[in-house]
Each structure stands twice: as structure tokens, then as C-alpha cells.
Amino acid sequence: MSISEIAKHLNVSKSTVSLVINGKAEEGRISKASAQRIRDYIEEIGYKPNALAKSLATGKSRTIGLVVENIGDSFFGPIALHIEEYLRKHEYQVLYSSTMGDNKLAAEIVQTMLDKQVDGIILAPTDAMGAEVERMLKNNLPLVLFDRKIPNLQTNYVGTDNYEASRQAVEHLLQQGYKNIGMVTIDSQQPQMQDRLRAYRDVLAENRLEEQLLYTSFLDRRGNPVKAITTWLRKNPQIDGLFFSTNYVCVAGLKAIRTLDREHVLGLITFDDLEMLELMRPQISCIRQPLEKIAKAIVHMLIEQLNDSGKSFDEKIIKSSIQIRESSL
Amino acid sequence: MSISEIAKHLNVSKSTVSLVINGKAEEGRISKASAQRIRDYIEEIGYKPNALAKSLATGKSRTIGLVVENIGDSFFGPIALHIEEYLRKHEYQVLYSSTMGDNKLAAEIVQTMLDKQVDGIILAPTDAMGAEVERMLKNNLPLVLFDRKIPNLQTNYVGTDNYEASRQAVEHLLQQGYKNIGMVTIDSQQPQMQDRLRAYRDVLAENRLEEQLLYTSFLDRRGNPVKAITTWLRKNPQIDGLFFSTNYVCVAGLKAIRTLDREHVLGLITFDDLEMLELMRPQISCIRQPLEKIAKAIVHMLIEQLNDSGKSFDEKIIKSSIQIRESSL
């Protein structure tokens, strides 16, 4: 049932009904009697406005686009949950998509969201989204990047202290007495991955140790990360400590180690916590990003920009904590 | 830039532009020359139609509402990913929300989605959503329930063979020689949980064994499931095998077992696979639901109803497989 039908039924005009519904009876100078009559009828038939029509008229869709790499991932999934919960408090709903790291797909997704007139976008960009992001900025679209930035571009951003936390992780392994520390990461230009890598390299260089790096690919189906890590570890038996750059690399790494049955000689630490990690024996230390805090900061930053489009860009780094779990070395 | 501005610029009418954009130049009898001129200009300025306006006019939003329990969960997250991917093939986008098992919240979420004129809804209902679901059915809204049904209500539904798979799980433990098999589940009326429970009871009864049941609550924050399970196991030292009813119950159970340092005496099997499960020692068997297959079936069923609103309700049970991982008994 539409507003016009209601108006017709009550012998008033659309505008009158609309004003009453939106609590503008006063300023629209609608008599209390008429207002009440309209409210009663609305209540009686359980009228719910068509949000599309409303959005078209007001220019506000009360929908936010959330673009992540993979909603099924143990980092992005919970982040998405918290983002959704915080956004709900501000009466926004979420239109989401997973890019799976695909630039072309990511660009399409963003475009579709813009077509659907989202009021803002929360984006974990793929590594070549500069053009899309610049377009959004030019259109003054409320936008918050998270997890990773676009190099050389000023935007709103929420992330963690990738470099510092990674340094601590690697230094922890050194303090534990491991001498040949390897790192497994993905072959990606994403800035957060580069920072984690740089931290590893810096710490090793400062300690005059040799790097043992393995890049694995998770994107194309042909690559088998577990196998790659297994082969690499077999070829480098001197490695006694490992730093994984992110959650799914860690899972692949652990599988590889299991194959080799060498877990007892490795000191392990990974970026990102996984709930099951604390159950593993030997235990695996990790860098834990405070997911809820990150989500809160993202939403807060977005809401600020929604309320003041002239606001200058903001950047918030949320510190991660090192979760030490002693391996039974 | 809007269609009217384009029309004005080219000295044609809105309708002409619209017809050309939508590939209806032929049937609208627009000359090839005009059509090309319009197409060229569209291309030049990179015009993208306002999807809201389009939806309002056509009555199709090309958006599907996806309501899950928790998008951060290792079952719902990956399911959501696959649903999104399949829906994209049909050019639908996803508006999602997590209910966290809250009936009131779930009802609100569904209402907001309906207000936003979603073309259909994919729903893992909370345990008291009968009224909402009936309303949607009455409105002939394309709807697919999954993971759990509403008792006594005919709807589209995709799920797994909870009862059969659970029976196999419990029987597997028996075959392994475990004599006192307990079950940990949530205190919920959700039909899929009831089916899993019933299977456990039936198998035990058939074997004249005594039930060892623990219901834990994950909903209210005050309950501490790990502690509850720990206490229960301590009080029942005779238990030598455990069946967990779902993924997060399993995680809590494993934590409890770790506290007791009793893992070596327990045969374990859980509903739902977790990627890290295969890495645990001792290994934990599981019932693995084929997530991608389930997602595919859900989307297929929804698309069918979108294309034929008169279609009768369908129900698809996707078989789960038992993933046996031998515990080092």
C-alpha cells in the first residue's frame, strides 16, 4: 500500500500524509486531529514506506557498501560482523561483496554499489584500485579504507601497526633462541604485506642474519601453497623458526609442517589470530589484531564523514598485541 | 548526470534515451542514426543509470537479502561467500545481516530488507520466526530457508541430512570402541539441532547405552561454555567419547578438554568441519557439510522462484560426508 492510496482513503493529500509520517506535522501545520487520524490509519494497516522511493527522493539510501577480500575469511568475517553491528546503531544496512583479490571484479563491485547509491563505502582495496578510489574521492563519496591503503593517496584509513607488530614478532623468535628464521608470505604488492615483509627484513639485517623467504600464491588455483612450503622447508632444513604473514598462510604452513612432522623443532608466529591456534600443540604465537576495535574505528570514521562531508581525511592505526604462546622448544 | 540531462543535451526525449540504453531501440523504432548518437554520448560521458530510480520504476531491485546467524562464523561465512558468488552470476547483489540468534533483531532485519524492496530473501531463521516467514509467503516473496526450517511450515528449504549424518557420527564412535559417549549441544529449539540430538539419542537407545548430555548456552554472555563443559567432564570421568553438535560447540569443547589434559582418552567427532581440525593432535573426525554445494542449491532454488513466482515449494537435502580422522586411541 502506497502513500497515495492512504491519502485517497482518508481524503487528504499525499503531502499531508508524508509530513505526518515523518514527524513534521507541526512544521507542516497539520492539525492535531488530522495528524492523529492519519497516524491511526497507518498503524491500523501497518504501512511501511517504500525505502527505494524514499531514497530516491531524499538522496540518502541508508546503505553502506562493504568490500572485503573474502567474507569467509577469519579476519574479514568477524570484522564484517562488527562493522554491521556498529552500522546498525546508526541505522545503516550493509551491501557487501568479496573481491577475492581480483582487481577487475573489485572495480565492478564498487561501480554496482555506486549505481545503487550507497551513502558510503568501506573498502579493503585490491592492489590496483587507485583509479576507482580517486573517482570516489572526487565525487566526495564518504569512504574509509581499511587493512591496506592505496600507496600515494590521501584517504580515510584504519589499519594496524603492521611494521611494528611484525618486528616484535620476529624479535620474539630471536629472543626465544631461534637462529634461522624464515618468513612465508604472499606475493602481493599490498602495503600491509609489504610492511610485514620489511619488518622481517629489517630485524634480520640488524642482527646480521640471513633471510629465508618464500612467496606463495593463493590466487590461482594451480599453485599448491602447502606443497610449495613443504618443498621449501625440505630444501632448507636449517630453518628453525617461521613467521607467517597472514592467517591463511599460517594454515598452509601448519599443514606443511605436519606433513614433515617437524613441528617440534620450529618456533612459530603468525600475523592474525585463529581461534583454534590456542588449541594446537605445540602452541603458535600470533599477532592479534583487535577486530572489534578496528571495526568500531572504521564505522566511527565513516559516520563522521557522512555527517560532515567537508571533513579532512583521517588515519587511525590500531595497535595489535603479541600473543605469546610458548612452543615446547 | 541523469537521463533527462542527456536528453536535453542531444535534443531528444527521455524516452528515446531510455529505450536506446536498454537495448530496445528496435522495438521502440529509434533510427540507427539517433541510437548511435545516443550511445556515443553515453559512452563519452560514462553515464551510469541510477539503480534506485530504475528499481523504483521496474519493481526489481536486483538485490537479495541474506540473513544468517553470524557472518563471522566458519559455517555461515563461507556459505555467504559462495552464495554471493553464485548470485553474482545472475547479477544480483547481497544485502546481508547477522541475527546472532535474536528473534526480535531478526524480525527487524527482515522488515528493513523488505522495505528496501529486495527481490528475494535467503534466510537461516531464528527459532521463532514463523510469523515473519508466513507474511513473506503470503506476499509471494521469493524465499529460501536454509540450515534450519520453521516447524510445520511449507517453504523452500535447503539443508543437510542432520539426522542421518549424526547417526553415522555416533555410530562411528561406537565402532571405534568408545562406550560412554556424551554429546554437547546448545539449548535450542532449532530443528537441525533437534535432529542431531535425536540421532544421538536414538543410536544410544538402540545400543542400550546411557545418555550423557550437556546443553550449553552461547547466547548470553554470562554463561561460560568452556567452564560448563570442563565441570561436566570432570563430574563424568566415565565419558570416553564426545559428539559436538556444531562448530562453535566443538571449539569450546576442545578448549575444555585441553584444560583437563584428557584429550588422549577421548574419541571426538563434531558436526561441521573447521579448517584447523585436521591439524589437531589427536585428530578430530567431523561431519562435513558441502558448503559450496549447499550455496549452489540455495541460489538455484531462489532463482527458480524469481523466474516463476507460481512455482511450488521445493526442498533439497544435501548429504554431508563423514570425515574420519583417526584419534590415536
Place this chain on the structure above:
DNA sequence: ATCAAAAGCAAAACCGGTTTTGCTATTTGT
């Protein structure tokens, strides 16, 4: 040469709302 059919498009109506404008009837002020 004449008339019907078809081509080519403009205009208008519609989707369901919001917001501004403008008209009439009643108050208020003097």
C-alpha cells in the same frame, strides 16, 4: 494520386515517496 501502414520520436503517465508553493478560511491586532 490516394490512402493505409509503418517509421520515428515526443509527450505523458507512472513508480512512491519528499518538499515547496500557493490558496482559502480563520484569527489576531488595531
Place this chain on the structure above:
DNA sequence: ACAAATAGCAAAACCGGTTTTGCTTTTGAT
């Protein structure tokens, strides 16, 4: 008693599209 102010609302314009209708003009057939 009369003008000005205000109350109360209807009507219209608008958001940005789609779709139907209807008006000219051209083409084809006889």
C-alpha cells in the same frame, strides 16, 4: 470593521528512471 497574520491543507514539482500513448512524417501499395 478591516487588514495582516496564521492555520490548514491541496496541488504541484521533483528525484531518475520505464513504458505507453499518440502525433507527424515518410513509405509502400494500388
